[in-house]
Amino acid sequence: MVQAPLSPQTLYPDSDGQPMAENTEQYQWIVRLVENLKRLLKDQVAFVAGDLLWYPVEVKPTPDQPRPTVPRQAPDAMVVLGRPDGYRGSYKQWQEENIAPQVVFEILSPSNTPSEMAAKERFYQQYGVREMYFYDPQARNFWGLIQVENDWHWVTELNLPWVSPLLQIRFAMFEDGLAVFYPNGEPFKTLEEFAQERDQVKAERDQLQVERDRLAQKLQELGIDPTLL
Known part of the structure; x- marks a missing residue:
């Protein structure tokens, strides 16, 4: 029995059925x-997403390979400069x-295995x-791989603090774990800290x-029209 080719919606679904975290x-x-x-790159042409499926190549069904x-892959966070x-x-x-x-981030969960991470690295x-x-x-384990010309270089905790060549953000390890900083030295904030900052600005x-x-009101009491000042 010949199988019908898959539709684009079936070939490239928007969800892999896996939880975000x-x-x-x-x-x-x-x-x-x-x-x-997103805040870092808000004034640049850049696309930032979390847990979004990335399809690097278009694959077209053929009679020999209908499926x-x-x-x-769905990186936990990814940055696409120029889009x-x-x-x-x-x-x-x-x-x-x-x-x-150009830049991807993976936050590991207890179910992730070394072989799974190695497969992501190869991808x-x-x-x-x-x-x-x-x-x-x-x-509290951190590592990275950076492409320099045609070679790949490891980044480990021994290299920390480390500055991303493309984004200029800085990674540092402290007793309570990893911290990430903007190029100006400001630490990455939580959503709660962003909300507190907005509330403070509004206040x-x-x-x-x-x-x-x-x-x-004082000027009006003195007979001065404040709109003329």
Whole structure:
């Protein structure tokens, strides 16, 4: 019996059926990376995503192979420099000027195995990633692979603090685990810290408006139109 070729929706689904994270710590790390990387690159042409399926090559069914194997990975966080931000159900590289993610991050969970991580490393090396970083928050184990010209160089805790050549963010290890910093030295924030920062800015603006209103009232009492100043 001849099988019908798969549809593009079946070949390139937007979900692999796997959860984004297996525990709260892994989830918090993924969200922290994505949100801070978006903030870092907000003034550049760059696409940042978390747990998004990346299809590096287009695979077309043939009569001999109606159900071909489609290479794919869903990095916990990825950065694509040179592609605009915006909605995507998945990242199909051939529809993105064939630009591969240049930097990827993987946050390990207890179920991840060394062979699984090695397979991810090979995939990323094969399909154009230039920097890849792996962190196990429970074991506090960090490593990376960086492409320099045509060679790959290991980054381990012995290299820390380490600065990403492409993003200029800095990785450092402390007693309570890994920390990531903006190029200006500011640490990556959690969503809660972002919310607190926004609340503080709003409170300062509200207080400034109160002071302006009070000054305008004083000027009016003195017979001065504040709108003319």
